[in-house]
Amino acid sequence: METTFDLENITGLSEEEAAAILKNEGYNELPSQKKQSLFSIFLNVLKEPMLLLLLIAGTIYLFLGEVRDAFILLVFVFVVVGITFNQEIKTERALEALKNLSSPRALVIRGGEQKRIPGREVVKGDIIILREGDRIPADGVVLSSTNLLVDESLLTGESLAVRKCESTGLTHSLKPEQLGGDDLPFVYSGTLVIQGHGVAQVSETGIHTEMGKIGKALGTIAEEDSLLKKETAQIIKTFAIFGGILCAVVVIVYGLTRGDWLHGLLAGLSLSMALLPEEFSVVLLIFLSMGVWRLSKRNVLVRRMPAIETLGASTVLCVDKTGTLTLNRMILNSLFSKGEYCELEKNKCLLEKFHELLEFGYLASQRDPFDPLEKEIKRNTEKFLSNTEHIHEEWKTVREYPLSKNLLALSNVWKSPDSGKYVIATKGAPEAIFDLCHLSEAEKEELSAHVQEMANRGLRLLGVAKASFQDDSLPEKQHDFEFEFIGLLGFVDPVRPSVAQSIKECYKAGIRVIMITGDYPGTAQHIARQIGLENPDKYITGPELANMDQQELSEKIKVTNIFARVVPEQKLTIVNALKQNGEVVAMTGDGVNDAPALKSAHIGIAMGERGTDVARESASIVLLNDDFFSIVAAVRIGRRIFDNLKKAIGYIFSVHMPIAGLALFPILFNLPLVLLPAHIAFLELIIDPACSTVFEAEPEEKNIMNRSPRNLQERMFGRKNLALSLVQGISMLAGVIAVFLYALHMGKGEADARTLTFATLVIANLTLIVANLSWSQSLIKTLSSENKALRYVLVGALSGLVLVLYVPALRSMFRFSLLHGDDLLIVCLVGTLSIAWLRLLKSQINNNI
Template sequence: MNNSIPQEEFVGLSDAEAAARLASDGYNELPSSSRRNLFILAFGVVREPMFLLLVACGAVYLVLGDLYEALMLLGFVFFVMALTLYQERKTEHALEVLKDLSSPRASVIRDRAQRRIAGREVVKGDLLVVGEGDRVPADAQLLSALNLMVDESLLTGESVPVRKSDEESAAVDVRPGGDDLPFLWSGTLVVQGQGIARVTAIGNGTELGKIGKVIKGVAQEETRLEKETGRWVQNLAIVGISLCIVVILFYSFTHRGEWLEGVLAGITLAMATLPEELPVVLTIFLAMGAWRISKKQVLTRRMPAIETLGSATVLCVDKTGTLTMNRMTVDALIAGEKRIDITSSEEQEMPEDFHELVEFSILASQLDPFDPMEKAIRLIGDRYLKESEHLHGDWNLVHEYPLSRELLSLSRVWKSEGREKYIIAAKGAPEAVMDLCHLDALTIQQLSLRINELADTGLRVLGVARAYFVHSELPEKQHDFVFEFLGLIGLADPVRPTVPAAIAECYAAGIRVVMITGDYPGTATTIARQIGLKEPEMVLTGSELEGMAETELQERIGSVNIFARVVPEQKLRLVKALQMHGEIVAMTGDGVNDAPALKAANIGIAMGGRGSDVARESASMVLLDDDFSSIVEAIRLGRRIFDNIRKAIAYIFAIHVPIAGMLLLPVLFQWPLLFLPAHIAFLELIIDPACSIVFEGEQEERDVMTRTPRRADEPLFSRSMIAAGVMQGVVVLGVVMGIFWFFHNRGAGIAEVRTLTFTTLMIANLCLILTNRSWSTTIRASLFFPNSALIPVIAGAMLFLGIVLYVPFFVTLFRFSAIRFTDLLLCLAAGFGSVLWFELLKLTGVFRSGRYSRQ
């Protein structure tokens, strides 16, 4: 006979009432972050000063009637714009794939009839019908329940399902968590039984919605990379615009009647001086980093977070679903005086003494279980009893006695063909099962020691019993059977196999790991020992945290690594306390209860597989495969990115000095103007992809995961880095000016001088890329380091240089002239010689600080 809840007595709302409430209260959904459309993304690209200057130059050329120059400059604008838009849209689309394609369905009673509707159409007052496997669509109060158990780990962090009761209680705690509450919460999962409940809150009014309000109140600060880059862009932009104005005025004054040429000269100098590569290259650099890490199943929602993760000093980890698998496994069995520990080895055999224990634990479970504990029990049976007589697929289920508040055990009554007697299997809390068996005090005392033995190792303990019944009429209560106690089953939520090694690597990298969980201290301590967490005995509970002053918390926060029985508001408080302690905090989590802390952390890392939409929306990064070890790879990549960004910035400073110098000096000394906007645009077309692609593809240094995180106040634009970059640029400027003077004094025409000077600058540009790959290893040695982008970029740049030097159309467009092979060799020698001093300086070890060392 099947147990079910009679629905005839429930009427529910009418369609008209439901429509009216839907119109007044709105849909049952949480607002999500809006997706930026193509026009918003494009506007963010075109408002960059570099693009505006290129458009201005194009407009001037149109006024002068030079259509080819104008089209070339505008083509450069659209090329970089298209690249940026493609990467932005690719990242946003990847996030959209994570979200559900439609809202979950809900079963409701309306006009006495049960029907399925979209979860977003559930309204207050609706009668929900929930059963095993259903996701609860709204907060509701139970009217009727039968053996109902719900997984509330999204809200509480606890992996063990809780019992539900339809009994009213004036003193009931209305917060999620705990057994025998008559409430269901939106987003939780029914793992056993069935129930009917009246909806009390939808959308923002649910517990999910309340957490969402907390998330909105958490301001998300700019990363240090964004702030520092913004300051330098602003300051250098002021310098560039000022020089632009000075050049326009000076040129117009010294060359009367040529004000348009003065505007072109000024804008060209601004193009050479403005640090447009910093925002553009950093955007592409981090976007490519996001794409690269996405190949390892990590989605980056805020690209600067990758760099910030590399400087993280504390990693706050949620236990359930992050450190553990969020599924139960049988770890130990106790029958009589004997114990067996279950291992993953297939060769392990189960002694006969334990067969009946497993047999009756299966009989006390669902045939096709959904509950994690029953799934684990079924798995053990399939593994060890499959070919034995202890599995009974042909038995018939006759009756089920569900869990109740008075008796925390359930019994299932079976009957087999050809037998008159009933077979009863019971399982539940060990105390309840011992009570069913009417054990004597001494036996209970001995069993209690074994129960504590299992519980102390963090296991969830179940008792199992059996009974036989020969009468035709089954009794009303489980206590009326004569049960025999069979033994104990210890279940655990296993640690992810990759976690211990990942934790060890974090420690090697100088990163402190902190566990923040809603689970019990004993369980948290056990997990901490298994993963190798430092100081596993030092635990601070949520109740202790609640009454703790901020000063005391600041004293304890530096030494305690385990925080147990923590509620969402306290997770947020802990993250902020760590930040006040001077830490750069990375926070992982998958539940809705983690969302406020994920958003408040410097880097929030959500689980994409088991994680909630709210957690993913709040996080900076999403682990698509929920593999904790991917965090270590992200940290490695973050440190690599910071190193490589510094190399790229040094190169940017180095190449801009000679470009700006070769534009400014001819204006001031009234020499012939060599470089026009087309030349700068061509150089930028090489510089931007070259420095972003080559330096982004550079491999990490060998000490990247053995050095401590960089200081919180360590600048990206350090004085030594800027000084080295500028010095490289000054030397290159001197060499290029030398080529200019040599050929100018030899009587070469302006077109030939321009060609040779530009060629020398292009060769020096490529040499600057090579030398800045490493500040501790020479170009010759670094050529053996893998970088798949290096050869294509160098070859492409040389090909483009050959085209503009030898294809007549481009020779005319760039106002070049033919050059002799011997002069070309001189340009090659001068370009390489411009960085030779820096290569010799590397050999002295002056740059061997460990930051760029390959040793």
């Protein structure tokens, strides 16, 4: 609606008043997650138990005067701290870089002058000027509007812009009753002006806006710990209790039998490091960090690492239509004129009978439009009608008749310099155009059938009409012209090109897809059929959902894949209902309205390019390129990560048995110590993290996307996994102890026995890696696979072993002796055979372990 509003008579707030309000109420911005300081990151790194044990052991060595051993341990500490600290810093920077949608700038009237200020400095009571392309900085009441259309899809999910009208009451007493809908005098923070202009007075800022209320509601949703985190915590607790008791026994036994309590403490620390329960968490963190890095290469940012574990278990994907399944931009797809249809995408040239329809659709639009519909009309007009008589560059606009509550149509009056008469072009809702053209009931009925047919195809329709006028004085109302109906323009919000294939991939992987949208059911069903969504004929609307009890919703949601005309709270209700049915829910979205559901879902997937900060901070995963296909890629990678993580954890469980056994065995039987803290640190620092990299880099199983989603309750350390790990660990321990006893039996000294045993342990360790990478193929085939990380680790570990064995300075630091050819033969044979014999059991072992 058009009103007269004199900006020159408005003074707005003074700078002093605005400053006082700003000081009292704070900045116009939403609270964000607190950024970690460098000092807090450093403290968190130093809290790792392995580092603390290394520091304690290094201090004891210094106290004993053994500076060389202390130096080795401190070097390990600095290396681990550096790697972990660098990873934390990179994560913080990635999250900070993602917040690329900073506070919009606002045009306000302060002290009678118009000025642009940062949106965060807007205060309650400010007068803001709204123009095409502006993002509204705060909630407000419209004082004046001229053809003002606002895109509120961030809040309502409705892809179509809504009309705004000016308020008629006292602005301070007005409160918005419900978001969305045409002809309301309210505007909201974060929404976008796509057409017209207006003036509004700010009513709420910051957390008090509608966007802020949704952000505040996120704090009431508790995040759930992942199954893997809970399981790992239980294992850590068990190991901690058992390991603590055992280490205390070792210190006491060593001190009583050998009379050396400080070295007994070192022996206890060695056993602690061998049994350290947090070691599982450290390896898990490293492995998942590598997964985060790999996903980032696919334009997928993981904000919460447990989401990687849950990805492969997803059974339902709840998808917000606007901007996720579709491109969120209207494309002129279909024309209707003179009883015939024309599909533009199928035509390189346009038949003459449709020229007039495009011509007057263009004349009823702005010359340089911002509105996406008018941009699309202009693009097609220039494409099909350039260099024809239907383009009137010399015509001048004389008057505009804007949209109103009573007439959903707008008209532009043009004057032709040749004929001197006025030409009027109008476009708007088909019913309004029918009314302007004074059609008979029979004509209306006939055209309404065509309108319904096009609407059923998911098209948004605009009617177009024309008129001419000879008098010098133009009428006040559009109804005073004699309009002639020309035709209909049909616009479609196109589906993303990769969506249909992605939906097929989801169904193949046993993942159900549900569309949740604020649009009408007809539009949703049309999109559903385009993308191949199952059961497109069944849907539930928001009002229907509001009247359902929990039991009815739980039943109907099992077979319904379309939810239309829903409001934000209902999206959260849908996600929670699915969770109560035992589904593992992934939810995609980009708007503020999606944030609660994103946070409540097992996996929240936000859009990075057009998504809001609130949505991104609530989500577990952010698609940096907004590509729906990336979701399927993320699921594939998630399944691969979980498969390989399972293998890696099994390996870690196995390898700790011989390490712990070698730390404990000599003490119980009063034999020379084999493993000192430096040796265990060597193994932990080089082999375990490196092996995590190898397992992470292992290619996916061929059938990974043809399986049903794994049960989220499936334990990482199930009976089969535990049994296999125990067999492998006991076999390794038997081999290295056999070598150790053999060396002592042959009269070799402490250094010789330690060297032989340690080298055998390293070879057995590397064999264990290869054996656990794949139980479906031979060791030789595994070694020749495309896993470059495996070759790097094997070469690196063997090179490190050679260096500590044959470089005199390093050999002395590790208290080793020189190995000869026959020694190396024993090391290689025992180290390899202690694991290789288990390959004979592969036919009895489930490949999915």
